[in-house]
Amino acid sequence: MQYSENIHNSTLEPLKPLTKKHKExxxxxxKMLEKGIPELTMSELASKLKISLRTxxxxxxxxxQLITMTVDNILKKLGKSALEQVSKIESPIDKxxxxxxxxxxxxGPKFDAYIKGLGKINGSSEMIDYHEAxxxxxxxxxxxxxxxANEIQKIDPNAFAIxxxxxxxxxxxxxxxxxxxxxxxxxxxxxxxxxxxxxxxxN
Numbered sequence: 001m002q003y004s005e006n007i008h009n010s011t012l013e014p015l016k017p018l019t020k021k022h023k024e025x026x027x028x029x030x031k032m033l034e035k036g037i038p039e040l041t042m043s044e045l046a047s048k049l050k051i052s053l054r055t056x057x058x059x060x061x062x063x064x065q066l067i068t069m070t071v072d073n074i075l076k077k078l079g080k081s082a083l084e085q086v087s088k089i090e091s092p093i094d095k096x097x098x099x100x101x102x103x104x105x106x107x108g109p110k111f112d113a114y115i116k117g118l119g120k121i122n123g124s125s126e127m128i129d130y131h132e133a134x135x136x137x138x139x140x141x142x143x144x145x146x147x148x149a150n151e152i153q154k155i156d157p158n159a160f161a162i163x164x165x166x167x168x169x170x171x172x173x174x175x176x177x178x179x180x181x182x183x184x185x186x187x188x189x190x191x192x193x194x195x196x197x198x199x200x201x202x203n
Contacts, residue, residue, distance in 0.1 A: 037117030092145035107172040108185030136165030
């Protein structure tokens, strides 16, 4: 499985193909977002990025879409990195264990600043839905392979994939993260490992 180059959501597609300069601007914006989503207008963002407002509007027609596209790009990089890192692991269940621990970084301290302000950004929920759906689908694929390889019990792979694919996002919700002792990332990894250990078959 591979991430598609464009999310199937018209609100996230650029008005026209991005140039090398546009991609460099998005890269600079990614670094800016490490400190959180700025309370700036498009004009102020353009000034901060040292580009013209017209150039910024070539990338996205609104601040919300610009931020969503940028965070989407960040999450895609994490997702692609996870797929690359597990590509040489032969065991489906070991591959899944490693994959989920990597993608759970999306709710960890490193990505905290990106995610915190997304609730106010139009279109961000649909973008996060896409990434969760991809993780869930890939998780189901590996669970099916693990069953075929007699590594795990004959569970419902779709049900377990839905659970495992959404754990990180669930812990990252403000109402939940305030009541858990560890970070959403650590909590997600802890619960994931318990679940995977529980369904493994003894060799």
